[in-house]
Amino acid sequence: MGIRVAVAGASGYAGGELVRLIAGHPELDLVAATAHSQAGAALSAVHPQLAGLDVTLTATDPAALADADLVFLALPHGESAALAARLPDAVRVVDLGADHRLTDPAAWESYYGGPHAGAWTYGLPELPGQRAAIAAAGRVANTGCYAATITLALAPLIAAGAVEADDVVVVAASGTTGAGKAVKPHLLASEVMGDLSTYKTGTHQHVPEIKQATGARSLSFTPMLAPMPRGILATVTARPTGTADPAATLRDAYAGESFVRVLPDGTFPRTAATLGSNACHLQVTVDRDSGRVIVVSALDNLGKGAAGQAVQCANLMLGLPETAGLSAFGVMP
Amino acid sequence: MGIRVAVAGASGYAGGELVRLIAGHPELDLVAATAHSQAGAALSAVHPQLAGLDVTLTATDPAALADADLVFLALPHGESAALAARLPDAVRVVDLGADHRLTDPAAWESYYGGPHAGAWTYGLPELPGQRAAIAAAGRVANTGCYAATITLALAPLIAAGAVEADDVVVVAASGTTGAGKAVKPHLLASEVMGDLSTYKTGTHQHVPEIKQATGARSLSFTPMLAPMPRGILATVTARPTGTADPAATLRDAYAGESFVRVLPDGTFPRTAATLGSNACHLQVTVDRDSGRVIVVSALDNLGKGAAGQAVQCANLMLGLPETAGLSAFGVMP
Amino acid sequence: MGIRVAVAGASGYAGGELVRLIAGHPELDLVAATAHSQAGAALSAVHPQLAGLDVTLTATDPAALADADLVFLALPHGESAALAARLPDAVRVVDLGADHRLTDPAAWESYYGGPHAGAWTYGLPELPGQRAAIAAAGRVANTGCYAATITLALAPLIAAGAVEADDVVVVAASGTTGAGKAVKPHLLASEVMGDLSTYKTGTHQHVPEIKQATGARSLSFTPMLAPMPRGILATVTARPTGTADPAATLRDAYAGESFVRVLPDGTFPRTAATLGSNACHLQVTVDRDSGRVIVVSALDNLGKGAAGQAVQCANLMLGLPETAGLSAFGVMP
Amino acid sequence: MGIRVAVAGASGYAGGELVRLIAGHPELDLVAATAHSQAGAALSAVHPQLAGLDVTLTATDPAALADADLVFLALPHGESAALAARLPDAVRVVDLGADHRLTDPAAWESYYGGPHAGAWTYGLPELPGQRAAIAAAGRVANTGCYAATITLALAPLIAAGAVEADDVVVVAASGTTGAGKAVKPHLLASEVMGDLSTYKTGTHQHVPEIKQATGARSLSFTPMLAPMPRGILATVTARPTGTADPAATLRDAYAGESFVRVLPDGTFPRTAATLGSNACHLQVTVDRDSGRVIVVSALDNLGKGAAGQAVQCANLMLGLPETAGLSAFGVMP
Incomplete structure (x- = not known):
């Protein structure tokens, strides 16, 4: 019985890659994969590469996610903040979106518009000091690609x-x-x-x-x-x-x-x-x-630029080996 | 300390994929990677996707391979038979080449020319009876793609x-x-x-x-x-x-x-x-x-058509779980 | 002053290729290029390869087309018949759609559904007898690709x-x-x-x-x-x-x-x-x-499978050299 | 009977594109297409897109080229100067290589090495003054791509x-x-x-x-x-x-x-x-x-970056319309 994780926004490309990584991760169990318009569909109907993984997409409901130890948010701009606010503090969150990356509200407003949702710990472990900060954080804002x-x-x-x-x-x-x-x-x-x-x-x-x-x-x-x-x-x-x-x-x-x-x-x-x-x-x-x-x-x-990076942060947050479930070697050619 | 495997012909595409799979395999240790004209080069100079894997290509010498528990042969047509003949019986061999696939010498001569090297156990586990045959074999001829x-x-x-x-x-x-x-x-x-x-x-x-x-x-x-x-x-x-x-x-x-x-x-x-x-x-x-x-x-x-199939066969031959080190889920899109 | 031609459905890929061929044709002048949802747009906004060609897409109106000597129809299934019926007999028509290709109404109904619009001269000049038939026709059904x-x-x-x-x-x-x-x-x-x-x-x-x-x-x-x-x-x-x-x-x-x-x-x-x-x-x-x-x-x-074929038919119908404005040599590599 | 042109180096990609453009040009006749190792081969065996063009590649011999009104040189670095020196002054030359582009011998030696062959008129008609200079020149150095x-x-x-x-x-x-x-x-x-x-x-x-x-x-x-x-x-x-x-x-x-x-x-x-x-x-x-x-x-x-540019220069040198045989419209998508 592994650590329980959920993916909100599992129908997109980053969401699909997250599920692929979770499926190959030795410690993580996928307990929920949510989507908006695709809710109700088989995950493998949306992501053919996951044929054989018996998961059905559900609606993006905070209650469905609250049961996880860690939730990955792979949502469109501006949807992370509202959803995260409805998750219990004990649920760790890695947001792959932009909502919580910027520390400067003026910069947010200038480039994205709308109210600034506030900054979370920046999810780039290789920056000085960030590895420890991520490990201690309950909320992490994954980098943009x-x-x-x-x-x-x-x-x-x-x-x-x-x-x-x-x-x-x-x-x-x-x-x-x-x-x-x-x-x-x-x-x-x-x-x-x-x-x-x-x-x-x-x-x-x-x-x-x-x-x-x-x-x-x-x-x-x-x-x-x-x-x-x-x-x-x-x-x-x-x-x-x-x-x-x-x-x-x-x-x-x-x-x-x-x-x-x-x-x-x-x-x-x-x-x-x-x-x-x-x-x-x-x-x-x-x-x-x-x-x-x-x-x-x-x-x-979709790897170090999104889902891989998010899993690396999650590993740190969950006290797992930082490299668990991740490869440093590409599929080439 | 895992099971010792070697790859002969590691500079080619199938060879590179074999090394990638072995690097991510929980039970296999790569003890030799050989090549012909590229012998002496860093493996990652030939396969950029393996940057960080500290392996040097050596010459394809039976002595260097004899030390392994299992050898993968990823060689050009006609080179497997001679090399395999010089490996001890105790060393298991999976040949990714065509030399040992055909049971009919006439078919070999007609399509490939030259003397027929003899048939090995055919390495397609999903065919009726083949899973057990592969598990019992010391020499397996991997399928063509x-x-x-x-x-x-x-x-x-x-x-x-x-x-x-x-x-x-x-x-x-x-x-x-x-x-x-x-x-x-x-x-x-x-x-x-x-x-x-x-x-x-x-x-x-x-x-x-x-x-x-x-x-x-x-x-x-x-x-x-x-x-x-x-x-x-x-x-x-x-x-x-x-x-x-x-x-x-x-x-x-x-x-x-x-x-x-x-x-x-x-x-x-x-x-x-x-x-x-x-x-x-x-x-x-x-x-x-x-x-x-x-x-x-x-x-x-290069997966089920070559290196993945070969690892699946090797898993069977070595008594490992058939799926060890292999994924059923593709990297897409 | 060349021969006046029009393209109905110029916003699609076949339509764009038709306009490109007409622009390079020594005898044809484009007098109208029509579209549905893109009517009003500059043609080059829809087809960037036509930058510099000063043409505005207009609505697909029979009156706008009736002024041409020949009209190319590059429309979705089922739209050609109605439009063609509203064009004067003196206006030659080459239909790139499927509406008029089949001679057997039962085959039409079985594969396309709906009423059969009737067959036109089949636009493949290299078939025995077709070159002369096309030259004599006022209505030609271009082949499917x-x-x-x-x-x-x-x-x-x-x-x-x-x-x-x-x-x-x-x-x-x-x-x-x-x-x-x-x-x-x-x-x-x-x-x-x-x-x-x-x-x-x-x-x-x-x-x-x-x-x-x-x-x-x-x-x-x-x-x-x-x-x-x-x-x-x-x-x-x-x-x-x-x-x-x-x-x-x-x-x-x-x-x-x-x-x-x-x-x-x-x-x-x-x-x-x-x-x-x-x-x-x-x-x-x-x-x-x-x-x-x-x-x-x-x-x-889009060439011999659609727009090129259509221009070849048009050349025959208009009494021009069959190869006018067409190349037998591809752009490669 | 058109203007006689030849292509030296017709087996390469720029050479093939030159031949394609010449084949569609209303005023130019290809009188020789030369190559090195491919001499003797049918041009269409080297360039499949030219199937049907009955031209045989000949050796790159100045005598074969001297008969042309204009010669395009599409040769490797360092081969243009020697060949051009053996062509009569009356034969116009457009060199698609780098040999004659640089005016500064020191820059040539620093980046290319070897002796500098001297600068020719730079073949970019849209630069101020270059259109007239090209029209008056007997030797033009086409731009690099x-x-x-x-x-x-x-x-x-x-x-x-x-x-x-x-x-x-x-x-x-x-x-x-x-x-x-x-x-x-x-x-x-x-x-x-x-x-x-x-x-x-x-x-x-x-x-x-x-x-x-x-x-x-x-x-x-x-x-x-x-x-x-x-x-x-x-x-x-x-x-x-x-x-x-x-x-x-x-x-x-x-x-x-x-x-x-x-x-x-x-x-x-x-x-x-x-x-x-x-x-x-x-x-x-x-x-x-x-x-x-x-x-x-x-x-x-291969177009404005090489062969198209070269034909544009040739048109100017030969007193033809600058756009003859050239299209401003791309083949897209």
Whole structure:
């Protein structure tokens, strides 16, 4: 008899990945999987990869969730706060949504609009101090997928003074699952395959989260949609200060980490190498012409960018081995 | 201290997947990973998804392998027999190659050429009697990827007399890893993406294996190359006899199986649902116009079609739970 | 001042391709492009590839179309007949929909339902006698995309008695544009990329059209959805009669044709080679084990499978060179 | 009887696209198509999309080319200069390679190594003054594919003083044909599909060409490999000066151009919209957080990035309409 967990929003892509990870987790038992319009359906009718898992989606009812030891919330923006407020304090919660990530209400209002629900412990264990904070928390706000990719690349460099916090420029490309399962014309396969485009160019709502988590003071962030289902590749550039070696700083920051790996010199990250895993791969170099520091970061947006990260946080919160039920090795090719 | 296993041919795609599965297996320890031209390289330099796994590829030397309890052979055609002959009898062997699959020397010579190395126990546990035979065997010949896909769809129907063994027609499409890692012009990404083609049209060397494993007497088999890395989807059609219900026959055949699943009525297999897993998904229907029985079968050519199947066989041979280290749930989307 | 043409249903994929072809046609002038829900939008807002073409979509009004010399109808099932009835007889019409393809009302009712609108001249110029019939017609029913692919492969063989008309088995895979632009969950890029599946397995509504156009008496047809935007690859198998050589028959049938090409011996079709063109590539072989004749056929479902075919028919109807505005060469890779 | 043109290096991807464009060009006749290792092969055996074009590849012999009015050189680095030197002055030459692009010998030696072959007229007609220069030239150095994408986005802004020439940061992703047809392991379909990665990170040899063509003084350029055959999407960011409006500057620069198009406000470029065409699509915005100017630029690397651009230059050199044989409309989706 394992630890009882529930997934609210199990019909989406992050929800499906959570259930897949829970099904392979040695300590967690899924006691509820909830959905909105799909309530009543077999989970495997919504997620064909879970064929054989005999679970029926139920309505997202606080009572159904309150019975769990830990609840994962994988809901649309703005729905987490209300649901979390109706869960007993004793039920631990990991929110995969954005509602509780930002500490600055003004930043929330500016990028998301509406009232700010308040900040929870930020769920990125590899940041200094966060591992212990997450382990002690009852409520954890999981990182955004872009924010995880970029923060792991940049935060140690700014913290060490290796790069300037001003004029950081990031271009990052995501697979289509990053856009969720909502049926929108521009996400049709006919539109995406063979195509690259930017979106929310210069206006993406993850900017304040990235600035908060990395310490960047000025950030140009351009996201791209790439013709593949999963994966984020971020190119993070910043001006060097000359006071600390970027490569040594990154290697020090992640020495001993199970999931974040600075690749051998000369080897650059590939998103495919992280597919289905909780790994984040990093490499850093200095641009020959401009002298800018370039950090390249890759992860699976549904893995270390969402569900994997959430399970890692849950492991910490529940006193389990941090790596339980998670793989550092991607499904490739 | 787990059971000691080795992988010969670890630099290829099936070899890499074997190492990934072994790394996540609760009972197996990798004691050697060998290669030919890549001997001496870090395993993670060849398989970026295994970054962090500290293994160096060594030369494919029988002495290095003899120390293992079980050796997986993932070698090119014709190399397994010679190597296996130099391994002690006490070392169990699972051969992912074709050398030991065929019982008929004439069929071997006709399709592969050269002397026949002799048949080993056929490594498809879901066939009647094979589970026990594999558990008792010291040498197992893993199925071919197409053969697994098609045999799971067809063998029970022919065995039950539900379809005729004559004039079976199969068209099956494979992802590119089925063609291996050899660098050939027609396998360049520029050539494959956005393209579909047939290959070895009407002449594929898996035909005798498929006939042997399914009982088909006459088989038209057309393989296609599909623009995706993994997955096989086979459309298997045969004329009904009218003496047994195809759907009921298939459901009976796989009741209680962990990895082979006949989907709910009206749901057809998708290769993506099996990605990275050891699952095979099946559905059967009757063609409205012709009355032919159509069975659709999907699996991951590197999973149930190669490395997953091999680990399943190894589990049986080693007295481990058959599902150890294997997932029935794919990484999707 | 060219010949005046209009496109009804210009917001869909076939409609967009028609406009692209018309824009590059030396003799045709686009005088109206109509749509339903998108009426009022700039054409290039709906079809980004047409940026710079200053056309506004208008409502699908017979009056707006009646002013053209020829109207292309690229409408959903069941909408062509009503609209065509309201166009003057002097306006030539090419219907890309299914409404007017079938000669047998019973077949229509069985597969499509509803009243049969009556058959028009079938728009496949390479069939014996059709070139002249199309040139003389005021109303032409363009082929279905699967029907074009399969008919070009099979019709000459049945006509020559080279293969039996019974027990034809076809498996054909299509890119996603074949499913149109309607926003459906299973057509999301996240669902399609990396995936293969069958659909309408054993029940596709093109079966009666294919039987009518090829002369097949019994047809098992399984369509697949492939992870690419365009292209159909059909594997057509039939039992040989022994009375005529299949390869010679096909070569004779298409000698002198501009768009249908039997490839050199040993070269098999690839869909990519036909992308964006009006070409259909064919090859034929005999299966080594079963002796079945296998014809492989490739074309662009929006090209020779829809818009290209329609322009070819229009050229004939208008007395223009049959190849005007069309290319036999694909955009590859 | 048209103008006689030849293609040296017709077996590569740019060479194949050149032949496709020449085959559809109203004024050009292909009189020779040469290759190295493929000499003697049918062109359509190398380029399946050209099935039906009866051309045999010949050896790359100056004598064979000297008979043409204009020769396109689509050769590997370092081979153009030697061949061009052996062609009569009266034969016009468009070189698609890098040999003659750079005016600064030191830049050539630093990034390419070996002796500098000298600069030819730079083949980007939309740059101020270049249209006339190209029309008057006997030797033209076609742009690099990345250089074309980035220069069209950036050159007018620097020229107008709208952005600073220092600290330009560019991240651009290319489809795989940009890497050519050489058979390399990392270009296998199994490796590329579902994957994103950077390459030549911070060291790409197009940097000096981009700086020369745009006027940028400091450039951080990170190229990415994207899982699609064609297309480049560049995100170009630079700090605004505040003295000129970027959007108005770009619109003014390209008013009246046939192939370079600044999209309507709020519409961002997509590579797919340019597939197979000679179009380049642009959009510009200002980053909300950092204030950086972001220009997004898309084109087909084999179209406006190579073969299309070359035909456009050839049209100018030959006194033909600049748009002859070229389309501004992509094959999409």
